[in-house]
Amino acid sequence: MTLPSNVNIAEVCPRDGFQSLPEKIPPNEKIVIINRLMECGFPQMEVTSFVHPKAVPQMSDAQEVLNGINRKQGVTLRALVPNLKGLERAIASNVDKIKLMLSATDSHSLYNANATTMEAMDKFIPLVERAKESDTKVTGSISVAFGCPYEGDVPIERHLKICQRYQELGIHEISLADTTGMAHPVLVKKVIASIRDSYPEFHFSLHLHNTRGMAFANAVAGLEEGIIDFDSSVGGLGGCPYAPNASGNIASEDLIHGFEEMGVKTGINLDAVMDVAKYLEDIFPKYSDSFLLKAGKSKSLVKAPGKQKKIGEN
Template identity: 40%
Template sequence: MPSRVRIVEVGPRDGLQNEAAIIATADKIALVDRLSATGLQAIEATSFVSPKWVPQLADAAEVFTGIARRDGVAYPVLVPNLHGYTRARAVGATEVAVFTAASDTFNRRNTNAGIDESLERFRPVLAQAAEDGVRVRGYVSTALGCPYQGEVPVGEVVRVARALHAMGCYEISLGDTIGVGTPGKARAMLRAVAGDVPMDALAVHFHDTYGQALANVLACLEEGVAVVDAAVSGTGGCPYAKGASGNLATEDLVYMLHGMGIHTGVDLDALADTGRWLAGLLGRESGSRVTRARATT
């Protein structure tokens, strides 16, 4: 069990990208700045994908240049290809993330490319990033299930993660995109990937569709993973999977980790305040059990 866990906050990107109503640029900037003040070490600020496909994040450049970046905090941004990378670099991004899936069907629906084609798109990104001294994080989605094909062979998860790591991604986040995983399956998947990719280069990313996210995290912590993705207020979801709920709420993750004596460096009170503020901004109840409980006590 790790003594310290690094949390990668994905709310400003993965959490907001599926919102139906357009969120003001100033509010997105305020969200990142509030999160920066909580002690989080990594905050995924936005995504430089085509506004045609993700209109909610069309203001990526304005958001990134508007946030108050703090020393010691990483602000990775998602890029789909070399064009997106160039846009991100133009506004000062020093860390990026690339995204593919272990399900070929999901990948084609999500990015209009098969797995191997998407990996080829990333090669020039990784090559340019290496030349620029930019760190690249990789995402492997549908690691525990696909809304189209159902079960995803663990061998495909291993293959994709291995390819991203070999290309130069310093860290690979393994995502249960539709939240169908259970602790046993999560543990087995992580263990299989760790046979080819070092554990210290792996992270986990769970959605809470069936209320299994924290249990899955615990199972993976017991295997030795020490990096976990989460989204403040449990925002997010999957536009390609009907009924899939949001990401694991960062507040709930921090509460569990602190209760286990695992250090995060995060101020839970400040984080819960931010989750409550965001829920109010979005006009709904927070997706965090901790935040909801504290609001009634």
């Protein structure tokens, strides 16, 4: 197995994790958590989304949070943006990079964006033009890329059509999201290989959910196909509010630990990440989903118990 020697992991809990919680987190609490995460060594963080406050109330404080955090050199701050108004707010908040919201299927797109997939892409045109006037980088996404809860499998031809449209818009960095955890390693490899064969100049990343316990296996499948950029969420928090049973992202600490055990370097301080994960677990015990918080690191040894006394011995 030939794997990359290094990967880049983007922390998305401040956006994907917090938006899935039923209760709002006060802005000052978000700022504390984001500041702690920035010290862990993540090269990129998705800190918020500039959606309408009524659509996702947990993100209504986007500008306040961005204005309050301690920005760290070398950490790219990313935000999800659905429309031109959201883009203007992102630009005013000095976001480094925005990610456009797009669904692979019309059914999910109509529920998520009130437009079909191609109609949603047409609406990207003014956003791309406006972003060119600023220093904000625009990236794309394909949600439910490995399976839609309403339509099932997503044909490769559908992905190719979406990528063609992204190419026409001048967008070559695309996040492939397993929004509802329907992916498996064979499918991940097939989709990535097929798309990259047609669009070798594109840079793809993986955004994996652990809904059915397949996320790390899917991450390894992505590694085998040359993917070096991954999203994860500390504590395993997360879930799309517009997809049924879309439980959390793969936990950052699980992904980091797994890659490092395989000899794939992340450049991230795992102990510091676990400290934040434990902090979040104390606050939101019902929503934390992390193997490392349960079992600890595999190299963390414990004192041997000594000789076992057999049952029945005198």
